[in-house]
Amino acid sequence: MEITITKAKELKPKPDESKLGFGQIFTDHMFNMDYNPEKGWHNPRIEPYASFELDPATMVLHYGQAVFEGLKGYRTEDGNIQLFRPQENFHRSNSSNRLLCIPEIDEHFALDALKQLLTLEKDWVPGAPGTSLYIRPTIIATDAFLGVRASHTYRFFIILSPVGAYYPEGFSPVKIWVSTRHVRAVRGGVGEAKTPGNYAASLYAGEQAHKKGYTQVLWLDGVEQRYVEEVGSMNIFFVIDGDLITPSLNGSILPGVTRDSVLALANLWNIPCTERRVAIREVMDAQKDGKAVEVFGTGTAAVVSPVGLIKFRDEEVTINDNKVGPVTERFYKELTDIQYGRAEDPMGWIEPVC
């Protein structure tokens, strides 16, 4: 399929790279493509960034049938633009699509469309340390219909946003609160899909955590509420006496691309690592028993984010004296060095764009 390109008549001024924040500024152009049962995915186009007009009965607004992805474009020191494992995101999107009854996309075509969009928007990829261009591919159900069924029509779009750090803390340790009342997802549900409802389900506990002075919620499993699942918008890792541990993908945990990359690097570096069930009690006790503990979250937006404190019921433990631990630091440095082209790419993760 040929992608038609319509350029914006006027370009927006570029933002101050020292004040980007996260997800508030959008570039001049976006990618759009439509689906209907007769034509399949059709009419791929890059056009000026613009609002949508949606019928108030549009299904995504009522039943949340949608999926999205998050990945980043990086500016290297010599000014080139590159992506980190973008195929994984389009592949995961198709897994989410299947669970949400959304027609699959052609992953190679989607990557090609993204590369064309990025080439047009390359001046929007910031170059200041710690900044990048956040990429948000999204698919929404567009039938105007109030019965509960899968939509027949869809819109796939990609928008771009120059960003700085996701958390105001930057790379400083965050404080997390274990939710013992609310759960994010249950096995057999859609927890492993990147779908808006999972994020909506996380808001109430997130607000409670903020009111209590914590940055994020640490979610426990939805059945026994004993085992750690993920934290806020990230997967979670523990380092206990040199062993790297992360909850295994059980159907209610998002299979993060950064999570997978950390596991691959751990294997490369011969760090003992296990994917298994991790009881919150085990983590609290390990810290209390004086074991060397580090905790960090991983995600595209947050990269690698150290955890400095965990509050579980009436117990609070400080992790690694609220300092960034050496294992956390090593993963953060290696991943960002690969992403920004400062280090060799031993796993072939980098996709050059322009």
Ligand code: COI
């Ligand atoms: C990401 O890490 O890309 C995410 O999607 C998390 C979030 C901003 C929803």
